[in-house]
Structures are given as C-alpha cells and as structure tokens.
Amino acid sequence: xxDILSITLPIFLIITLGFIAVKRAIINADAINGMGRxxxxxxxxxxxxxxxxxxxxxxxxxxxxxLVYTGGSLLSFALGFALVRYVFSSDKLFSSVQAxxxxxxxxAFFGYPVLSFLLHQVPAQGFxxxxxxxxxxxxxxxxxxxxxxxxxxxxxxxGRKALLRQLGAIFLRVVRSPIMLAxxxxxxxxxxxxxxxxxxDDTMAxxxxxxxxxxxxxxxxSLGGMRVAEVHPNMLVxxxxxxxxxxxxxxxxxxxxxxxxxxxxxxxxxxxxxxMFSVYPIITGQFGHxxxxxxxxxxxxxxxxxxxxxxxxxIRLYVPQLTG
Numbered sequence: 001x002x003d004i005l006s007i008t009l010p011i012f013l014i015i016t017l018g019f020i021a022v023k024r025a026i027i028n029a030d031a032i033n034g035m036g037r038x039x040x041x042x043x044x045x046x047x048x049x050x051x052x053x054x055x056x057x058x059x060x061x062x063x064x065x066x067l068v069y070t071g072g073s074l075l076s077f078a079l080g081f082a083l084v085r086y087v088f089s090s091d092k093l094f095s096s097v098q099a100x101x102x103x104x105x106x107x108a109f110f111g112y113p114v115l116s117f118l119l120h121q122v123p124a125q126g127f128x129x130x131x132x133x134x135x136x137x138x139x140x141x142x143x144x145x146x147x148x149x150x151x152x153x154x155x156x157x158x159g160r161k162a163l164l165r166q167l168g169a170i171f172l173r174v175v176r177s178p179i180m181l182a183x184x185x186x187x188x189x190x191x192x193x194x195x196x197x198x199x200x201d202d203t204m205a206x207x208x209x210x211x212x213x214x215x216x217x218x219x220x221x222s223l224g225g226m227r228v229a230e231v232h233p234n235m236l237v238x239x240x241x242x243x244x245x246x247x248x249x250x251x252x253x254x255x256x257x258x259x260x261x262x263x264x265x266x267x268x269x270x271x272x273x274x275x276m277f278s279v280y281p282i283i284t285g286q287f288g289h290x291x292x293x294x295x296x297x298x299x300x301x302x303x304x305x306x307x308x309x310x311x312x313x314x315i316r317l318y319v320p321q322l323t324g
Contacts, residue, residue: 004309004312004313004316005309007114007117007118007312008114008305008308008309008312010117011113011114011117011216012305014213014216014217014220015216015217015219015220015223015301016220017217017220018032018216018217018218018219018220018221018222018223018224019220019221019223019224020220020224021217021220021221021224022220022221022222022223022224023224027221029221031221032218032221032222032224035214035215035217035218035221036109036215036218036222036278038214039108039109039211039214039215039218040108040178040179041178042178042207043207043208043210043211043214043215044108044178044179044182044211044215045178045179045181045182046182046203046204046207046208046211047112047204047207047208047211048127048128048131048179048182048183048186049182049185049186049189049204050186050201050204050205050208051122051124051127051128051186052124052128052182052183052186052187052189052190053185053186053189053190053194053196061125061126061260061261061264062125062126062128062129064257064258064260064264065125065126065129065260065264065267065268066129066132066133067253067257068250068253068254068257068260068268069126069129069130069133069250069253069268069271069272070133070137070138071249071253071256071257072246072247072249072250072251072252072253072268072272073103073104073133073134073137073138073246073249073250073272074103074137074138074141075249075252075253076102076103076241076245076246076249076272077099077100077102077103077138077141077142078099079102079241079245079249080098080099080101080102080103080238080241080245081095081096081098081099083237083241084098084099084234084237084238088234088237090234091149092149092152093146093149093150093153093287094289096142096145096146096149097146097284097287097289097292097293098234098237098238098296099142099145100138100142100145100146100276100280100283100284101238101242101276101280101284101293101296101297101300102238102241102242102245102246102276103138103142103242103246104134104138104139104142104276104277104280105130105134105242105246105271105272105273105274105275105276105277106219106274106275106276106277106278107127107130107131107134107271107274108131108179108215109215109216109218109219109278110215110216110219110274110275110304111127111130111270111271111274112127112211112212112215113212113213113215113216114270114274114308114312115127115267115270115271116212118266118270118312118315119263119266119267121263122267123261123263123264123267125264126263126264126267126268126271127267127271128183128186130267130268130271131179131183132183134277135177135179135180135183136180140171142283143283146283146284146286146287150287218278219278219301222278223297223298223301232292232295234292234296235292235295235296235299236299238276238296238299238300239275239296239299239300239303240303242275242276242300243273243275243300243303243304243307243308244307246272246273247269247270247272247273247311249272250268250269250272251269254268262319265319266315266319269311269315270311270312270315273304273307273308273311274304274308275297275300275301275304276296276297276300278297280293280296280297281293281294281297
C-alpha cells in the first residue's frame with residue numbers, strides 16, 4: 001500500500017498546494033485561470049502532438065480502445081441519466097447535468113499525471129483516443145442535451161432555432177480548440193511519417209514536462225476559489241458514479257469487445273476513474289446549476305484520493321508486471 005500512496009500522495013499534495021496558495025491569497029484566481037489556459041493552449045497540445053507524431057496510430061489497439069472508452073462513457077451517461085431521472089426524480093435538464101459529470105473525466109489535467117506516475121510509459125494511442133472520445137463525442141453530446149432540454153422548457157419552436165445555432169457553435173468550438181488541432185496535426189504527421197524538426201520537437205518536450213505539475217496546481221487553485229452555497233444530496237451521487245460507475249462501465253465494455261494490450265486496459269480504467277472535467281461547473285453554470293456542479297466536483301476530488309488509491313491497488317495486485 002505504501003507504494004500506491006507514493007503515487008497518489010504527490011498528486012494530491014500538489015493539488016493541496018494550489019488550494020492553499022489561493023486560499024491564503026499567495027496567488028490570485030486570475031493567475032490560476034492563466035495556468036489552466038497555459039495547459040490547455042500550449043502544454044497539453046504539445047504533449048498530444050509530441051506523442052502522436054511519433055506513434056503508429058494504424059497499428060495496435062487504438063480502434064478497440066476507442067470503442068471501449070466511448071462505449072463505456074456512453075453507458076455511464078445513460079445509466080447516470082436514468083438513475084437521477086427515475087430514482088431521484090430530477091427533471092430532464094438536471095438529469096443531463098448530472099449525467100455529464102458522471103461520464104467525462106479530467107483526463108488531461110488529472111488522468112495523465114496519474115498514468116505517468118503509474119506506468120513506465122503512458123500509451124499515446126490510449127490517451128489520444130480518450131481525448132477524442134471526450135472532445136468529439138461526450139462533450140458535444142452533453143452540450144446538446146443541455147441545450148435541447150433547456151430550450152424545450154422555453155417552447156418547442158424557439159427551441160429548434162436556438163438549438164441549431166448552438167449546435168453550430170459547439171461544432172466550431174470543438175474544431176478550433178488547440179487540443180483538436182494538435183490531434184489533427186499529430187495524426188497527419190504520424191500517418192504520412194513526416195519528420196518533426198528537432199528544434200520544434202525539443203521545444204515541445206520542454207513544454208510537455210510542465211503540463212502535469214501546472215495542471216494539478218491549477219486544479220487545487222480552482223478549488224480554493226470555489227464557493228459552494230448549499231449542499232445537495234445528489235452531489236455525492238454524481239461524485240461516486242463518476243469515480244466508480246464510469247470505470248466499471250469501461251471494464252464491462254472490455255469484456256464485450258476484443259482484448260487489448262494490458263497497458264491499454266490499465267489506461268482506460270485509470271482515465272475513467274478520474275474526477276469529472278475541471279470546467280464542469282462553468283459549462284453547467286450557464287444552465288443554472290453551477291453551484292450544484294461545483295459541489296459535485298469538490299466531492300469527487302476529495303473522494304478520489306481514496307477511490308484512486310483503491311483502483312491503483314487493484315491494478316498493482318492484478319497487473320504487477322506493468323506497474324512494478
């Protein structure tokens with residue numbers, strides 16, 4: 001267990017440092033936002049391009065991983081929606097808000113650092129397919145549901161027109177994001193086997209080394225700036241479903257689909273076991289549920305210390321050859 005804590009403790013200590021820095025006004029919230037933008041705009045795209053440009057995406061288990069992770073995430077979304085809709089009697093909009101938090105991991109800020117501590121080498125294909133699932137499938141799906149049910153409450157005719165505009169905005173937002181540009185460019189370099197100039201490759205290598213520490217510090221800082229006005233019992237439901245239901249759905253898909261390499265299986269489970277994506281409260285706040293999702297995010301990050309430790313212990317137990 002001590003070797004597992006040696007993985008999780010540094011991660012949560014960095015998050016705690018970010019939290020204390022904002023709470024004690026050592027660093028203000030604007031600086032934390034700047035750190036987040038730095039990771040999303042520069043460090044993470046550099047990491048993705050660096051990994052993809054040197055990988056052979058046409059070989060291995062990339063497609064199977066994509067099917068497993070997408071299928072598991074969609075299943076988690078559907079089960080989560082049904083749970084809060086029919087068991088806890090939430091309306092359709094609020095059910096979509098909660099389901100979105102149960103099915104989208106913070107794989108960039110949280111998952112990659114955990115994997116880099118756990119595995120000798122993070123599988124580029126698996127990490128990239130996770131980002132593709134989240135950015136091209138789950139994020140647009142979640143926004144579509146939020147927009148659709150929100151507009152439905154305002155009237156069907158008005159809703160259809162507004163929904164079409166929102167769908168176009170969602171598409172442009174996804175295509176223009178630095179992460180998607182890095183995925184596209186990295187895929188092109190990989191497919192055509194174009195050499196990356198050494199000076200560019202070295203620059204990106206420096207950038208990507210900063211991504212894990214800055215991302216974790218920014219998560220802690222964002223928690224330090226949150227104010228959860230009231231506690232809703234479903235916050236715990238969303239947090240637990242994200243940390244437990246989502247990876248279990250991934251495991252189920254692994255049983256139904258062809259087998260992958262062990263490191264890809266580990267990556268899929270670990271990435272699904274992360275807390276929800278960090279902009280969850282910002283996105284859902286536009287629909288009147290920002291306070292709820294802020295609370296759910298805080299609960300998920302606090303509980304994830306224990307759940308991630310448990311998942312890593314199980315992985316170390318059953319796959320010691322990869323993580324020893």
